[in-house]
Structures are given as structure tokens and as C-alpha cells.
Amino acid sequence: MGEQSGSGGRIGGRAGRGRGTGSAGRRAGRLTVWALAGLLLAGGAGAGYVYVTLDGNIEGIDINARLGTDRPEDIDNGSLDILVLGSDSRSGSNARYGGDEGGARSDTAMVVHLHDGREKASVVSIPRDTLITRPACTDDDGGTVPAENRAMFNTAYEVGGPACAVKTVERMSGIRMDHYIEVDFSGFKKLIDELGGVRVTTSEPIRDPKSRLDLAAGTHTLDGEQSLGLVRTRKSVGDGSDLGRIQLQQAFMKAFLAQVKDVGVVSDPTRLLDIANTATQAITPDSELDSVPELMSFARGLSGLSPSDVDMVTLPVEYDPVNPNRVIPLRGAAQQVWTALGLDRPIPAAALKDSAGDKGDAGTLVQDSPPRRTQEAAP
Incomplete structure (x- = not known):
């Protein structure tokens, strides 16, 4: 993925072209759902204790180290x-949300593609119930996990x-991932x-007892x-499948992105630091994004979105x-997307016209709202 993030290498290793910083309003626009690291941008410039706190x-x-060299070609196109x-972990503070016991799964998965120039982005959500051929992997303990056919995507x-x-x-996908970010x-x-x-x-109305x-x-x-409940709602929207939940997630993300420029954090350093502190505890990035300077460098490319x-x-x-409780990729159409x-x-x-993934109206249930202009309904 495009630009260097610091002194270390990157998962992808591409040398891309970033964008410079802009006004305070544009800096606020860096607060994106898929790169929560952008919340660090305006905080603590020149304040060493801030870096130490957030780095910690x-x-x-x-x-x-775990992926080795058997990976897609590293294409330098910016x-x-x-x-x-x-993260769908069921331990600790996440246990209250129920579901599968004893283990962690990727409840939400997105490939975020930032186009050359960083003026456009494409996001591809992968349904957790997609049946795929899972490759042999090295697990967190260094052991080998055998390949499996018709495995659910989130079992990886x-x-x-x-x-x-x-x-x-x-x-x-056949595409080399440049970075990884996990959100708890x-x-x-x-x-x-x-x-x-x-x-x-x-x-x-949206009522889902499972997501509360x-x-x-x-x-x-x-x-x-409530936001967590919305992005986890499944049974009460659309056809009750993961596809409806993805539509809700995408609609929520659009609403979130439309409003972050109005939260006022850039003009309030104390509040920004509180948000940055929370954000850095909420994410687990790859080792080439695991410091404040690296995250800031990465986030500069998102300033204009x-x-x-x-x-x-x-x-x-x-x-x-x-x-029928599972989905499989439409081979030709999916390949068009990845290509x-x-x-x-x-x-x-x-590529999307015959897909079950973009059918239904679950995504139309939620729209963003102008801040402080519309009377709220009782929750």
C-alpha cells in the first residue's frame, strides 16, 4: 500500500504517493472507521509525554514473519x-455479547483499497459466512493449521x-495486503x-434481542x-443473514463519516487526546503501524476523503x-472485483448485479442525520 509508515518495512512494501495536510476541517476528516489511527493526527505534536502515553x-x-514469502506480487501502483x-472475541469485556463460546472470530471483515492519490477509496466487505478454501497457516503459537475446503471465512x-x-x-483476492488493523x-x-x-x-423500527x-x-x-448493537444486528433485518448485517454496517459507517467533521475535536486538544487514547486502545495494527509517528504518517493519506x-x-x-445458511463467492463476479x-x-x-450481497433493503433502514438539527426519537 502506498506510502512508507516509518523506519520499518511494511506488509506490502509499496512506495505510494500520499497527500499533504490541510485545514482543521480536513484534519478532522481523517477520523475514518477503518483507520481509527487518524484520531492521533492533531494530538500532541511536540508533546513527548503524549507520544509515550499513546505508544504504550x-x-x-x-x-x-508468519506469512513468509508465499504471497501475491508486490505491485507498485500507488x-x-x-x-x-x-474482533469477535467472547472473552473478557466482550463476553456479554453472547454468540460462540471460547474463541475469537472476525465478525466484520473489510478490504479497504485506497486508490492512488488518496482521493477515492473502495471497501469490499467479506461476509463471515462465506465458504472458502482456507490455506494452511502458521498459528499464533508457531504451529501449522492445515488447509480446509468449504471452511467459513471467519474461521481463518x-x-x-x-x-x-x-x-x-x-x-x-490475489492482492497483497499492505496493512492490517483489528478493532475490538x-x-x-x-x-x-x-x-x-x-x-x-x-x-x-429495529428490534433485535440478540444484539440488544x-x-x-x-x-x-x-x-x-447502541452503535455496537446496530452493527451486530442480523436476525431482525433483511433476510436475517449476515448480508443484511453488512448493509447496516456500511450504512452506519457512512453516517459516522458524514458527522466526524462536526465533533469539534481539532479545536479541543484535551478532548482529542481522550479520543486518541481510546482509539489506540481499541485497535491492534500490524507491527509497521504500531507507533504514533507511523500511524500519523499512514493517516495523512486519508485527509481528503x-x-x-x-x-x-x-x-x-x-x-x-x-x-442455504452459507454463501459462496460468485467466481466470475468476485474476480472482476479483485482484478x-x-x-x-x-x-x-x-460485477455486483447478480450478487445476493447487495440485494435487499437493510441498508436503507439507516441514514445519516444532520447534527443537532433534527429532533431525536426516543431510543
Whole structure:
């Protein structure tokens, strides 16, 4: 992925072209969901204690050592590719959200492609229930995890950790991932609270006991708990599958991105430091993004992006004929998506027309709302 992030190497190793910093409003625009590191940009410049504090929060993962050399070619075309995973750990503070016991899974997975020039981004969500051929991996303890056919995508993280998830995505896509960022459920919730919530408008009631969400139709400022419930809602939207949940996640992300420029953190250094402190505890990056200077360098490339510059799609899939509770990639269409990103081109609309992933109306249930202009409905 494009630009160097510091003195060390990067997962991808490409030398890309970044963008310079802009006004305070543009700096606020760096607060993106997939690169929470951008929250560090305006905080503590020249304040050594800030760097020490925030650096102490960041624990990187050396994925390169586990991936070895059997990887896609490193193509230098100025773009960046980041695998972003939402951690589905059921231990500790995440245990209250239920689900599968004893283990961690990637509840949310996105390949974020930053196009050359950093004026556009394409995001491809990979359904957790997608059946794939999982490659043999080296797990966190150095052991070998055998390859498996018709494995659910999110088992790669479960059995082999972040490196196996990266390797699986690289085998699926043929694209070398330049960076990895993992976002923890509990940290996500705290971050939304630090930001003062996210305003959304729901066109219909959304009630899901499993995700503990109960929203009437109308406008709401969602706190961290409600935001987490929204992005985890599944059974009560669309056809009840993971595809509907992905549409909700994408709609929420658009709402979040549309509002971060109005949270006022750039003009309030104390608040910014609080947010940066929470953000650095919420993420686990690869070892080449595990310091404040590296994260700041990486985030500079995101300064010009706005929601309208981000194209969010779901990997083209169809329901598995053997098990309708699972999906399988539409081979030709999925390849069109990966080929477009590999060539740093926009994703062609034709690749999505037959996909089950972008059908349904779950994404239309949520829209962003102008800050402090619309009366809120009772949560």
C-alpha cells in the first residue's frame, strides 16, 4: 500500500504517493472507521509525554514473519490495501455479547483499497459466512493449521489468528495486503461514546434481542452500546443473514463519516487526546503501524476523503446450494472485483448485479442525520 509508515518495512512494501495536510476541517476528516489511527493526527505534536502515553497503548502484530514469502506480487501502483477486522472475541469485556463460546472470530471483515492519490477509496466487505478454501497457516503459537475446503471465512482468524486471516484474503483476492488493523468490540463502543455518539435516522423500527437493540423509527443519537448493537444486528433485518448485517454496517459507517467533521475535536486538544487514547486502545495494527509517528504518517493519506469518495460493496456471493445458511463467492463476479482493485480501478457495477450481497433493503433502514438539527426519537 502506498506510502512508507516509518523506519520499518511494511506488509506490502509499496512506495505510494500520499497527500499533504490541510485545514482543521480536513484534519478532522481523517477520523475514518477503518483507520481509527487518524484520531492521533492533531494530538500532541511536540508533546513527548503524549507520544509515550499513546505508544504504550499500541500493541502491534508482526504478521510478516508468519506469512513468509508465499504471497501475491508486490505491485507498485500507488494504492494501499488494508485488511480491517472487527474482533469477535467472547472473552473478557466482550463476553456479554453472547454468540460462540471460547474463541475469537472476525465478525466484520473489510478490504479497504485506497486508490492512488488518496482521493477515492473502495471497501469490499467479506461476509463471515462465506465458504472458502482456507490455506494452511502458521498459528499464533508457531504451529501449522492445515488447509480446509468449504471452511467459513471467519474461521481463518479463529484457528490461525490475524496472519491466517491476511493469508486467506490474499489467496482469495490475489492482492497483497499492505496493512492490517483489528478493532475490538469494547474499544469500538468506548470510542463512539468519546465522540459523543452517532446520529442516524431509522426508516423503520429495529428490534433485535440478540444484539440488544431496540430503536423506534426516527432520529437517534446512538451511544456506543447502541452503535455496537446496530452493527451486530442480523436476525431482525433483511433476510436475517449476515448480508443484511453488512448493509447496516456500511450504512452506519457512512453516517459516522458524514458527522466526524462536526465533533469539534481539532479545536479541543484535551478532548482529542481522550479520543486518541481510546482509539489506540481499541485497535491492534500490524507491527509497521504500531507507533504514533507511523500511524500519523499512514493517516495523512486519508485527509481528503469524504463519504462520497468511498465506494462500499459486498463481495459478490450467492447462497450455497448445499447449505442455504452459507454463501459462496460468485467466481466470475468476485474476480472482476479483485482484478479492478489490483489494477487500482473502480469496481465495475456489472460485477455486483447478480450478487445476493447487495440485494435487499437493510441498508436503507439507516441514514445519516444532520447534527443537532433534527429532533431525536426516543431510543
